[in-house]
Every structure is written in C-alpha cells, then in structure tokens.
Amino acid sequence: MDKRIEKSILHISNNFRRELLLDDIAAEVYLSKFHFQKLFKKETGLSPLQYLNKIRLEHAAHFLIMYPKCKQIDVAFECGYSSPSVFTRSFTQFYKTPPSEYQKNNTSQRESKRKTEQFKLPLTYIGKKELIVFPTNLIEENLGKAYEKIIFGINKPATAYGIYIDVPVHKAANECRYYAGIEKNADVFLNADYSFTIDEGYYTFFDVIGDFQITSKALIEYKKNYIDPSPYIVSSLVGLEKFKLPAKDGGFDYFTVQRTIYIKVRRK
Incomplete structure (x- = not known):
C-alpha cells in the first residue's frame, strides 16, 4: 500500500472520535484533497x-457488545457521531440492523455472576508519549517482522509498546490493526514513516503471557471481575501493551514474553 495512504489511515484511526474533514486528512500527507481521495479509493x-x-x-459494534447496558447516546458520542440519530441511521445502513438489535443478538442473555469479593482496581498514571510505530496485524509472522525492525534499530534492551487499534475479541487476527512501537529517544536509530501519541491519563493494567486467545480471555475476565465492579469505566477501546525487547541477536518470541496490558479508564 502507498505509504501516504497508510499514514492517513493511521491518522484516521487515531482521531476518529473528533470531526475529521477531507481537507484535514489530505493535509496530513501533503496531497490535494482531489489527488488524495482518488489515491485513497x-x-x-x-x-x-x-x-x-x-x-x-x-x-x-465492539462497544455495544462490551457494554450491553450502555446508552446509545453514549455510544454515539464515544464513536465520533454528532447525534444518536445520525449514529443509528449509519449503523443500521452498515450492519443492516439497528444498534439495539445488534446488541441484543450479539450479547449473552445470561448475566455473569459477579464475585462477591471486591478487588481494588490497580491504577497508574501514564504521561503523553511519542512513539515510532510500524503498522501490522495480529498474525504471528507479521508481528515478528514488525518487532524485528525495532530490534534492528536499538543497541541495548529496550521497552517496546504495542497499540491495539482493534482487539482480538470480535475480529479475526488478520483484520486487527496493531502498531509495534518504541518511544522516540536518542538511543533509537530508526527511520519510520509513522508515529503514534499515547494519551496521558490513568490506566489499569494486568500481565499476560501467551497467544491472543489467552490474551482475549484474560481481557474479558479482567473487565468482568475488576473493572466492572469498580467506580471506573473503560474510556478508550484503543489498547496498549508494554514489554521488554532484547538487543540485536538476543532472541525474541512475542508469545513467550510477559506483556503488561494497559486499559485507559475514567470515573463513572
């Protein structure tokens, strides 16, 4: 794919909640809106x-399934729509069913039994970070190649970041957008066309080792047992993970390294 289009897709993925005009997106890749639109299509x-x-x-769609009790007005604004009516009309046209029916058909009717024991939700504050990123999906081979590019540009072990634009819960691995990244600093010798800004704020977190089936199960259980009973709610469905990368020739296997998953939250 043309790198300018990949960069524009990254911009759209990062900013879909706010109003985006064609002129603004085209300006990000230094093209006229007419040339950009033709190339994008x-x-x-x-x-x-x-x-x-x-x-x-x-x-x-993901938000409706993850939060079956949320109001449609909240979903509309969470996803960048100006009003619930605009959201409902767009959703119905795209999925051929209204949001309420989609939610009903894709959510278990059985209420999960909550544990009576209340856990204190672990929280940490993460400041704004600028990352160099390499777009990929969640296919093992592609993930490995993305992180190999980062390992090639470091001369000592470093902290890597993974950005889940899509999580592997309701989407196939090859359809999930993921960015392998590392923080911009003097010790990183990489030429990358793409960057990503981690939003500052409070995040809850848990550790995981294993493939995406294990990760998805851990994520669902963590939300059910820790986040839902707490006074917090997930404030962004863009996921973040952090783990250690070895230096060159240090050997790296994504699925055997311990990764810390971070979920941005806010008070209910």
Whole structure:
C-alpha cells in the first residue's frame, strides 16, 4: 500500500472520535484533497470519509457488545457521531440492523455472576508519549517482522509498546490493526514513516503471557471481575501493551514474553 495512504489511515484511526474533514486528512500527507481521495479509493476501495465511517461503526459494534447496558447516546458520542440519530441511521445502513438489535443478538442473555469479593482496581498514571510505530496485524509472522525492525534499530534492551487499534475479541487476527512501537529517544536509530501519541491519563493494567486467545480471555475476565465492579469505566477501546525487547541477536518470541496490558479508564 502507498505509504501516504497508510499514514492517513493511521491518522484516521487515531482521531476518529473528533470531526475529521477531507481537507484535514489530505493535509496530513501533503496531497490535494482531489489527488488524495482518488489515491485513497484506489488503495482501499472506499473514499476517506467512507473509511472513517467504517472505523467508527466497527468501534461502535465492539462497544455495544462490551457494554450491553450502555446508552446509545453514549455510544454515539464515544464513536465520533454528532447525534444518536445520525449514529443509528449509519449503523443500521452498515450492519443492516439497528444498534439495539445488534446488541441484543450479539450479547449473552445470561448475566455473569459477579464475585462477591471486591478487588481494588490497580491504577497508574501514564504521561503523553511519542512513539515510532510500524503498522501490522495480529498474525504471528507479521508481528515478528514488525518487532524485528525495532530490534534492528536499538543497541541495548529496550521497552517496546504495542497499540491495539482493534482487539482480538470480535475480529479475526488478520483484520486487527496493531502498531509495534518504541518511544522516540536518542538511543533509537530508526527511520519510520509513522508515529503514534499515547494519551496521558490513568490506566489499569494486568500481565499476560501467551497467544491472543489467552490474551482475549484474560481481557474479558479482567473487565468482568475488576473493572466492572469498580467506580471506573473503560474510556478508550484503543489498547496498549508494554514489554521488554532484547538487543540485536538476543532472541525474541512475542508469545513467550510477559506483556503488561494497559486499559485507559475514567470515573463513572
């Protein structure tokens, strides 16, 4: 794919909650809106604004399943829509079913039994961080290649970051967008076309080792047993993970390293 289009997709993925105009997206990759739109449609089969709407609706579908008791007005604003009516109309046209029916059909009718024991939700504050990132998906081979690029650019063990634009709960691994990244600093010798900003704020966290089936199960259980009973709610469905990368020739296997998963939260 043309690197300018990949960069614009990253921009859309990072900013889909706010108003995005065609002129603004095109300006990010230094193209006229006419040339940009033509190139974008050639690469993706969709116009930039159609792609933006697709990202918003996929995020909304995930949110409806993860939070079966949330109000549609909250889902609409969480996903960047100006009103619930605009959201409902777009969702129904895209999924051929209203949001309420989609939620009902994709959510278990059985209420999970909550543990009576109340756990204190672990929290940490993460400041704003600028990352160099390499876009990939969650296929093992592709993940490995992305992190190999980072390992090649460091001369000592370093902290790596992974950004889940999509989580492997309701999407296939090859469809999930993921960014392998490392913080920008003087010890990193990498030329990358893409960057990502980690939002500052409070995050809860847990550790995991294993494949994405294990990760998905751990995420669902953690939300059910720790986040849901707490006075906090997930404030972003963009996931973050952090782990140690070896220096060159140190040997690295993504699925055997301990990773800390971070979930941004806010008070209910």
